[in-house]
Amino acid sequence: MHELSIAASLVESVEQAARRAGAQRVTQVFLRLGALSGVAKDALLFGYDVATAGTLLEGSRLTIEDVAVVVHCDDCRRDVTLPGIQDFRCPVCGRPCAQIVAGRELEITGIEIEMADDVSLRAESA
Ligand SMILES: [Zn+2]
Secondary structure, eight states, rough: HHHHHHHHHHHHHHHHHHHTTEEEEEEEEEEEEETTOOHHHHHHHHHHHHHTTTSSSTTTTEEEEEEEOOEEEETTTTEEEESSSSSOOOTOOOBBOOOOOOOOEEEEEEEEEEEHHHHHHHHHHO
16 A cells, blocks of 8 residues: 555654654654645555554554645736646636646644653653
8 A cells, every 4th residue: 555655654754753852752743735645645544553553653643734736827827726636727717737836745744742751750640
């Protein structure tokens, strides 16, 4: 499955960043996913659960922000958001637009981590 390998590399880079930050655990990962990224969201979420097993990310949540396709229309002289990915014509004037401004994103925008200190504090109070 295509999405499983994407999830695996995503988990790997997040885990590296988390370790560098001295994190004990990653609780949430925020991802921007463009409509043209070629990634199926459900499959990615499933792949994420599989890929996080046994890592710092185990049990964490993947929060996906959908990014719509935005193209630049030369006639309208502005960026316009397309309603879908089937038709690359400007929804305002109907001109075919090939200049993609947004929609290909597959990027991590943030992670939520727990530091080792938090955990030891909790262990003491328990
Ligand atoms: Zn237009």
